[in-house]
Amino acid sequence: MKDTVKNLKTVTKPIMKKDAMSLVTGKPVYMDDVVPDNCLIVKVLRSQHANAMVEEVNKKAASMVPGVVGIYTWEDVPQERFTMAGQTYPEPSPYDRLILDKHVRYVGDPVAIVAGENEKAVDKALKLLKVKYEVLEPLLDFRKAKDNEILVHPEDNWKSLCPVGADNKRNLCASEKTSHGDVEKVLSECDVVLERTYHTKANQQAMMETFRTYCYMDTYGRLNILSSTQIVFHVRRIVSNALGIPKSKIRVSKPRIGGGFGAKQTVVAEVFPAFVTWVTGRPSKMIFTREESQIASTPRHEMEMTVRIGANKDGKIRAIDLYTLSNTGAYGEHGPTTVGLSGHKSIPLYNVEAFRFDYDVVYTNVMSAGAYRGYGATQGIFALETAVNELAAKLNIDPMKIREMNMVHEGDIMYAYYGEKSNSCALDRCLARVKEMIDWDNKYPCRDMGNGKVRSVGVAMAMQGSSISNLDVGSATLKVNDDGFYTLIIGAADMGTGCDTILAQIAAEVLECDVDNIAVLGADTDASPYDSGSYASSTTYLTGKATYDAAMKLREKIIELGAEMMGEDKEKCEFDGSKVFYPESGKDVSMVDIGTKSMLNNNITMELTESCSSPVSPPPFMAAAVEVEVDKETGTVDVLDYAAVVDCGTPINENLARVQTEGGIGQGIGMALFEEVQYTEEGRMMNNSFMQYKLPARVDYGKIRVEFESSYEPTGPYGAKSIGEIVIDTPCPAITDAVYNATGLFIREMPITPEKIVMGLIENEN
Amino acid sequence: MIITVNINGKNVTEDIEADLILLDFLRKHGCYSVKRGCETSNCGLCTVLMDEKPVLSCSMLAAKADGKNIMTLEGLQKEAEEFGTFVANQGAEQCGFCNPGFIMNVIAMFREYENPTDEEIKEYLAGNLCRCSGYEGQMRAIKKFMAERKGAK
Numbered sequence: 001m002k003d004t005v006k007n008l009k010t011v012t013k014p015i016m017k018k019d020a021m022s023l024v025t026g027k028p029v030y031m032d033d034v035v036p037d038n039c040l041i042v043k044v045l046r047s048q049h050a051n052a053m054v055e056e057v058n059k060k061a062a063s064m065v066p067g068v069v070g071i072y073t074w075e076d077v078p079q080e081r082f083t084m085a086g087q088t089y090p091e092p093s094p095y096d097r098l099i100l101d102k103h104v105r106y107v108g109d110p111v112a113i114v115a116g117e118n119e120k121a122v123d124k125a126l127k128l129l130k131v132k133y134e135v136l137e138p139l140l141d142f143r144k145a146k147d148n149e150i151l152v153h154p155e156d157n158w159k160s161l162c163p164v165g166a167d168n169k170r171n172l173c174a175s176e177k178t179s180h181g182d183v184e185k186v187l188s189e190c191d192v193v194l195e196r197t198y199h200t201k202a203n204q205q206a207m208m209e210t211f212r213t214y215c216y217m218d219t220y221g222r223l224n225i226l227s228s229t230q231i232v233f234h235v236r237r238i239v240s241n242a243l244g245i246p247k248s249k250i251r252v253s254k255p256r257i258g259g260g261f262g263a264k265q266t267v268v269a270e271v272f273p274a275f276v277t278w279v280t281g282r283p284s285k286m287i288f289t290r291e292e293s294q295i296a297s298t299p300r301h302e303m304e305m306t307v308r309i310g311a312n313k314d315g316k317i318r319a320i321d322l323y324t325l326s327n328t329g330a331y332g333e334h335g336p337t338t339v340g341l342s343g344h345k346s347i348p349l350y351n352v353e354a355f356r357f358d359y360d361v362v363y364t365n366v367m368s369a370g371a372y373r374g375y376g377a378t379q380g381i382f383a384l385e386t387a388v389n390e391l392a393a394k395l396n397i398d399p400m401k402i403r404e405m406n407m408v409h410e411g412d413i414m415y416a417y418y419g420e421k422s423n424s425c426a427l428d429r430c431l432a433r434v435k436e437m438i439d440w441d442n443k444y445p446c447r448d449m450g451n452g453k454v455r456s457v458g459v460a461m462a463m464q465g466s467s468i469s470n471l472d473v474g475s476a477t478l479k480v481n482d483d484g485f486y487t488l489i490i491g492a493a494d495m496g497t498g499c500d501t502i503l504a505q506i507a508a509e510v511l512e513c514d515v516d517n518i519a520v521l522g523a524d525t526d527a528s529p530y531d532s533g534s535y536a537s538s539t540t541y542l543t544g545k546a547t548y549d550a551a552m553k554l555r556e557k558i559i560e561l562g563a564e565m566m567g568e569d570k571e572k573c574e575f576d577g578s579k580v581f582y583p584e585s586g587k588d589v590s591m592v593d594i595g596t597k598s599m600l601n602n603n604i605t606m607e608l609t610e611s612c613s614s615p616v617s618p619p620p621f622m623a624a625a626v627e628v629e630v631d632k633e634t635g636t637v638d639v640l641d642y643a644a645v646v647d648c649g650t651p652i653n654e655n656l657a658r659v660q661t662e663g664g665i666g667q668g669i670g671m672a673l674f675e676e677v678q679y680t681e682e683g684r685m686m687n688n689s690f691m692q693y694k695l696p697a698r699v700d701y702g703k704i705r706v707e708f709e710s711s712y713e714p715t716g717p718y719g720a721k722s723i724g725e726i727v728i729d730t731p732c733p734a735i736t737d738a739v740y741n742a743t744g745l746f747i748r749e750m751p752i753t754p755e756k757i758v759m760g761l762i763e764n765e766n
Numbered sequence: 767m768i769i770t771v772n773i774n775g776k777n778v779t780e781d782i783e784a785d786l787i788l789l790d791f792l793r794k795h796g797c798y799s800v801k802r803g804c805e806t807s808n809c810g811l812c813t814v815l816m817d818e819k820p821v822l823s824c825s826m827l828a829a830k831a832d833g834k835n836i837m838t839l840e841g842l843q844k845e846a847e848e849f850g851t852f853v854a855n856q857g858a859e860q861c862g863f864c865n866p867g868f869i870m871n872v873i874a875m876f877r878e879y880e881n882p883t884d885e886e887i888k889e890y891l892a893g894n895l896c897r898c899s900g901y902e903g904q905m906r907a908i909k910k911f912m913a914e915r916k917g918a919k
């Protein structure tokens with residue numbers, strides 16, 4: 001740890017989140033707590049078919065329901081396509097959406113919007129709408145989608161803005177090939193080459209607050225959108241594209257958000273009430289039911305990954321070849337970008353002579369995928385880390401040892417990570433520590449408990465990024481107020497992760513004041529400086545850097561004004577957080593007086609904004625070791641102990657970093673053991689409630705233990721990197737490894753259900 | 767139909783529609799801490815106390831509360847703050863959306879158990895889902911709260 005980190009007063013401290021007491025006492029701070037009663041209720045009628053043309057919508061009976069204000073179908077909405085993915089312009093996700101489309105492409109695709117004075121009227125109208133469909137054959141198998149004769153997007157006004165290898169006439173949302181070195185040559189020289197195919201399913205973020213948006217027209221005739229979103233600025237652009245109205249007519253802000261995990265990095269609810277309010281001039285709101293959030297949202301991309309991995313007999317890994325097939329579903333939100341992480345954030349964990357990474361992203365007639373914590377890295381790391389564990393098993397090498405031999409270290413060039421150098425990496429220390437924490441040497445591979453149950457251990461490593469390099473913009477505005485307190489205005493969205501507090505800690509550290517002395521406002525497109533938003537593990541690293549820069553510059557301003565008040569040379573004055581002073585004379589002027597002066601006969605602007613982008617995206621690293629108990633009779637897997645050590649650079653707030661890690665691991669355990677989006681043969685989503693879609697409850701696993709082994713990232717604020725996403729990446733491969741060590745079975749499709757274990761064991765016996 | 771419900775110590779008499787859900791009735795009367803997370807009695811966000819017993823208000827008709835005493839977090843602000851401080855000190859509140867239902871059930875638990883074991887805690891709160899915290903921080907908060915309560919006696 002750098003000396004500079006040791007001496008910090010606010011950064012690294014486990015400071016309580018600024019909004020914590022409001023949240024734990026149940027104050028009305030979320031969208032549906034703060035909107036007026038008189039707003040229109042907006043709901044949509046959803047398609048019952050996976051692929052169909054809407055021939056006719058008979059609105060007659062529905063329109064006569066008292067209280068119904070408007071019923072809109074595809075003829076009523078603009079016909080310019082757009083994407084709902086919250087990404088920087090020009091968006092890599094294709095423009096393949098309309099607010100309502102004549103062609104409905106999955107069970108749940110909206111057919112009509114109904115707005116009414118109350119929920120009962122709207123529900124009744126939805127029941128009375130009569131839709132005539134021309135039902136088409138759906139394309140449901142993503143392995144058969146590329147070049148299939150059924151086209152999910154046959155339309156001519158489909159558009160791809162970026163060269164991502166998209167072609168709607170081939171059902172391709174994206175396609176690319178990358179490599180370094182001669183993979184085939186190196187593989188041909190290896191003693192062992194393993195080829196394995198892995199499959200991860202779509203998963204729901206399942207944040208506790210479903211998608212929701214409130215809209216109204218303000219005094220200036222502008223459309224105001226209050227939405228539970230991670231991306232206020234992207235929402236402004238997307239709604240502008242969707243409605244065909246100027247961005248200058250739209251303001252977007254967010255209240256407290258009841259969780260996001262990437263789900264709210266896509267526009268899901270916003271366009272419907274925005275359309276209704278724009279057309280009727282009346283306030284409206286749309287609140288997704290849990291069923292809608294399950295069947296018509298933006299889950300993790302289903303992926304099938306084929307790994308070829310080559311090594312010498314001694315365990316030296318020499319080449320990795322990965323092909324990923326990703327299922328983007330009916331629309332391409334985040335399709336071209338998530339897939340990239342399946343290779344670019346898995347392969348660089350190992351130093352290899354050569355790699356190849358090819359992928360296709362295909363359209364099918366299921367719900368569109370989107371952004372979910374981990375964003376493709378989770379899928380790729382499951383595949384590659386399991387392949388490494390399979391290789392270790394084949395070579396009869398301890399999976400800890402094969403990692404120790406091959407893993408990336410500080411200073412290494414990561415060729416599969418865009419050639420970036422690993423400037424901060426404590427992965428070796430993370431791995432060594434989890435090995436101790438789980439008592440690996442005594443527990444590996446397993447112990448038969450003598451009652452049909454086996455206890456075993458498993459290991460995995462992970463990496464992610466910190467913001468999107470050369471693309472994301474983080475910004476912070478800081479200003480001095482009377483009494484000398486500060487306001488920090490951001491465009492990043494605190495979705496429960498605590499970024500309002502973390503960024504205030506960074507500002508307080510620089511300005512040498514208490515965190516309570518910094519009021520935080522965000523995010524509001526009219527008031528906040530531009531920020532890409534809270535996604536891609538960017539906020540602490542990038543918006544944190546902007547906050548640091550802004551605070552450093554504000555210090556200079558404070559000194560300038562203080563010096564002017566004393567009539568001294570600013571170059572010779574200093575600032576200690578409470579006063580500006582002139583050491584030579586002992587004169588000083590307090591921060592309170594500087595605050596007052598800033599509002600009285602003043603020509604020095606005491607407010608400034610800093611923005612920054614980063615040429616690099618420094619990866620956080622992580623190692624995890626898990627102990628499980630497998631019941632060989634029933635196939636049940638119990639996670640007894642999950643030990644994880646994270647290198648997120650300097651943890652700005654250790655409490656929040658720890659809870660992020662525990663929460664991410666909890667979600668990852670869900671993905672590994674329970675959670676799965678399943679469809680019927682007709683393409684109807686089966687897990688449409690929390691009855692069928694099993695989130696882990698607190699009785700579903702044992703303990704999670706988290707420690708930190710910090711490196712110091714020179715480009716981050718106080719040495720910080722990201723933590724939000726990496727923490728979901730290890731459970732799938734670590735638990736898969738442990739299950740192998742207990743049963744001799746590598747389960748290559750998530751989740752690891754008891755059926756898969758029992759059937760596998762029966763197959764092995766035969 | 768006309769019902770009379772005592773909400774947080776105050777009697778409310780109202781002519782309601784027979785299919786009105788208790789959760790919606792309570793929110794209509796200003797109890798915004800009561801959240802809807804799932805509609806299928808799986809998540810625990812809508813937990814309130816009915817005559818001292820925790821119930822899921824998303825799956826109960828308002829009519830069933832006729833003549834009953836309902837407590838929400840609005841009526842238990844002191845307890846919420848006392849215990850909630852321990853959650854906040856862990857950073858375990860995170861997005862906060864599940865907190866009111868969770869804390870209602872914790873309050874109910876401590877009215878039933880003086881010193882619950884880890885297993886009893888997990889079982890009692892099994893129906894309170896949280897997607898952010900992974901539950902560990904909530905458990906630390908409960909244990910520290912119990913330790914402090916014990917020390918104070």
